[in-house]
Amino acid sequence: MKKLMIITLLMSTLGFSASEEPVKKDDFKFFKNMPNDVIKYVIIPNLSVNDLAIFGATSVRHYNLIQDELKKRLPGLSDEKLVKFSKSSNKKHLLKFAKDEIAKRTQAQNKRFEELAGNSTTLNLSNKNITYIFPGAFKGLNNLKRLYLDINKLTTIKPGAFEGLNNLVELDIVDNKLTTIEPGAFKGLNNLAELNIAMNKITTIEPGAFEGLNNLRWLDLRNNKLTTIEPGAFEGLNNLGWLYLIKNKLTTIEPGAFEGLNNLGWLYLRNNKLTTIEPGAFKGLNNLKRLYLDYNELTTIKPRAFEGLNNLKTLYLIKNKLTTIEPGAFKGLNNLAELNIVDNKLTTIKPRAFEGLNNLKRLYLDYNELTTIKPRAFEGLNNLGWLYLRNNQLTEENKEQLRRQALPGVIIEF
Numbered sequence: 001m002k003k004l005m006i007i008t009l010l011m012s013t014l015g016f017s018a019s020e021e022p023v024k025k026d027d028f029k030f031f032k033n034m035p036n037d038v039i040k041y042v043i044i045p046n047l048s049v050n051d052l053a054i055f056g057a058t059s060v061r062h063y064n065l066i067q068d069e070l071k072k073r074l075p076g077l078s079d080e081k082l083v084k085f086s087k088s089s090n091k092k093h094l095l096k097f098a099k100d101e102i103a104k105r106t107q108a109q110n111k112r113f114e115e116l117a118g119n120s121t122t123l124n125l126s127n128k129n130i131t132y133i134f135p136g137a138f139k140g141l142n143n144l145k146r147l148y149l150d151i152n153k154l155t156t157i158k159p160g161a162f163e164g165l166n167n168l169v170e171l172d173i174v175d176n177k178l179t180t181i182e183p184g185a186f187k188g189l190n191n192l193a194e195l196n197i198a199m200n201k202i203t204t205i206e207p208g209a210f211e212g213l214n215n216l217r218w219l220d221l222r223n224n225k226l227t228t229i230e231p232g233a234f235e236g237l238n239n240l241g242w243l244y245l246i247k248n249k250l251t252t253i254e255p256g257a258f259e260g261l262n263n264l265g266w267l268y269l270r271n272n273k274l275t276t277i278e279p280g281a282f283k284g285l286n287n288l289k290r291l292y293l294d295y296n297e298l299t300t301i302k303p304r305a306f307e308g309l310n311n312l313k314t315l316y317l318i319k320n321k322l323t324t325i326e327p328g329a330f331k332g333l334n335n336l337a338e339l340n341i342v343d344n345k346l347t348t349i350k351p352r353a354f355e356g357l358n359n360l361k362r363l364y365l366d367y368n369e370l371t372t373i374k375p376r377a378f379e380g381l382n383n384l385g386w387l388y389l390r391n392n393q394l395t396e397e398n399k400e401q402l403r404r405q406a407l408p409g410v411i412i413e414f
Contacts, residue, residue: 106134113138121145128152135160142167150174150196159184168192174220175199183208194218198244201225207232215239222246222268231256240264247271255280263287270316271295279304287311294318294340303328314338321345331356342388343367349377359383366390373402387412 117123121143130152138144144165154176162168168189178200186192192213202224210216216237226248234240240261250272258264264285274296282288288309298320306312312333322344330336336357346368354360360381370392378384387410394402399414 106136109134109137110139114140117141117144119143122148124148125152126150130154133157133161136163138162139164141165144168146170146172148172149176152176154178156180157182157185159187162186163188165189166191170194172196173200178202181205181209184211186210187212189213190215192216196220197224199223203227205229205233207235210234210237213237218242220244221248224248226250228252228254229257230254231259234258235260238262242266242268244268245272249273251275253277253281256283258282259284261285265289268292269296273297275299277301277305279307282306283308285309290314290316292316294320296320298322301325301329303331306330307332309333310335312336315340317341317344319343323347325349325353327352328355330354333357335359337361338364340364341368345369347371349373351376352379353377355380357381362386362388364388365392368392370394372398375405378405384410386410389414 113123113125116125123141123144123146126148127150130149131154133149133154135158138147138161141164145167147162147165147168147170150172151174154173155178157173157178159182162171166188169191171186171189171192171194174196175198178197179202181197181202183206186195186209189212193215195213195216195218198220199222202221203226205221205226207230210219214236217239219237219240219242222244223246226245227250229245229250231254234243234257237260241263243261243264243266246268247270250269251274253269253274255278258267258281261284265287267285267288267290270292272295274293275298277293277298279302282291285308289311291306291309291312291314294316295318298317299322301317301322303326306315306329309332313335315330315333315336315338318340319342322341323346325341325346327350330339333356337359339354339357339360339362342364343366346365347370349365349370351374354363354377358380361383363378363381363384363386366388367390370389371394373394378387389402390413392414394414403412
């Protein structure tokens with residue numbers, strides 16, 4: 001009885017009426033994108049048990065959050081009673097209250113950001129315990145060039161969050177709690193050149209996530225939880241030059257994953273879980289100069305794996321689990337100058353293993369398990385200058401034979 005009186009009092013305080021005309025379900029799509037802090041600290045303190053039903057069909061996350069908080073405020077309240085009192089409420093009142101409160105919070109956040117920025121072109125919001133950015137919070141900060149949001153508690157970025165920052169060139173969101181990047185999250189940042197989203201919890205990149213970043217040159221996604229890259233993930237980043245995907249959990253690269261990155265020069269994929277590279281994985285990277293695949297779990301390289309990388313100069317395959325190199329594995333890398341396969345598990349080099357590497361200058365095969373190198377293994381390496389075979393298991397006879405077979409002018413280090 002006491003609980004019922006508390007509930008009745010809450011309803012009457014807010015002007016709730018059981019006979020009020022119900023609001024349509026579509027009216028509450030608004031609540032889907034509502035940040036947790038608004039739900040927890042604004043809605044819940046003004047919410048009666050009767051209002052619980054309106055969230056059931058819109059957001060399980062919010063429903064559970066509200067239910068838990070209500071049980072704390074009304075100890076012993078059972079799920080049965082929660083259902084019993086969820087038949088009617090002044091839903092229009094609650095909706096208006098939430099919208100008004102969010103408008104107030106947006107204005108307050110905007111004012112705070114303006115005060116912190118002052119006349120500076122740099123705004124440092126590092127370690128400010130920020131959990132959510134209200135769309136429009138940066139309106140009026142047209143002169144801002146650099147924005148630092150690192151070491152906060154952001155879990156999501158909604159479209160419109162950076163509205164008005166037309167002149168921003170650098171954005172740092174390192175060390176937050178982002179799990180995904182929604183399409184349109186960075187829309188309007190037409191002049192952004194550097195974007196750092198390292199050290200988050202991003203598991204996937206949806207197509208259109210980087211929409212509007214036509215002038216982006218540098219993108220850092222290291223130390224996230226990416227397991228795969230879908231085709232179209234980097235669509236629109238026509239001017240990107242550097243892409244860092246270090247220390248993720250990538251196991252494979254889908255064909256066409258990097259399509260559209262026509263000007264990418266440096267691609268860092270080290271410290272992932274890659275076991276194989278499918279043909280066409282690097283399709284579209286016509287201007288790539290350096291590719292880092294070190295510290296993965298590659299066991300073999302299939303023919304045509306590097307197809308399309310006509311301008312690649314440096315390829316790092318250090319610390320993988322390669323046991324053999326198939327003939328044609330490096331076919332198409334006509335301009336490769338440096339190939340590093342140090343610290344793998346190679347036991348032999350087959351004939352024509354390096355076919356097509358006409359311009360290779362340096363070849364590193366140190367710290368493998370090489371016991372023999374077949375005749376014609378280095379056939380076609382007409383411009384090779386240095387061959388490194390230190391810390392292998394070649395006998396003195398093998399070494400002498402190799403010296404006799406080696407191309408004229410090649411410096412060999414055992």
